[in-house]
Amino acid sequence: MQSLQSLQSVSSPSSPLPPEAHGLPAVLDPALLKAARQIYRTFYEVHPEEMQRPIGVAISRKTHRGKLIFGERPVLLPSERFVPLNQIEPGLH
Numbered sequence: 285m286q287s288l289q290s291l292q293s294v295s296s297p298s299s300p301l302p303p304e305a306h307g308l309p310a311v312l313d314p315a316l317l318k319a320a321r322q323i324y325r326t327f328y329e330v331h332p333e334e335m336q337r338p339i340g341v342a343i344s345r346k347t348h349r350g351k352l353i354f355g356e357r358p359v360l361l362p363s364e365r366f367v368p369l370n371q372i373e374p375g376l377h
Contacts, residue, residue, distance in 0.1 A: 312367060319348035320367040327352050340368040 320341040328334065342358050343350030345365055353366070360366055 312365070312371065313345070316343060316345060316348065316365060317367060317371065319343060320350060321372050323350050324352065324369075324372050338369060340366055341372065342366055 320343050323341050338352040338354050341350045342353050
């Protein structure tokens with residue numbers, strides 16, 4: 285059983301780590317999710333022959349620029365977020 289102190293550190297707004305680092309689901313900014321979907325869609329419009337599926341998009345929270353990630357989950361810069369493919373695909377159909 286976790287102590288009250290460790291639970292507070294996970295849910296504390298002053299915690300320097302993002303929620304997903306604690307195993308909690310991240311709540312994405314809708315504009316960030318929209319930009320990630322556009323990056324994903326554009327890639328497959330330009331490269332329709334690409335067979336390998338990405339695991340998601342690493343995207344800047346400030347500029348909304350990003351890139352598809354193939355392989356293992358990336359190490360992100362402090363201003364970046366990782367949007368997994370399962371959050372990107374539902375809005376594409």
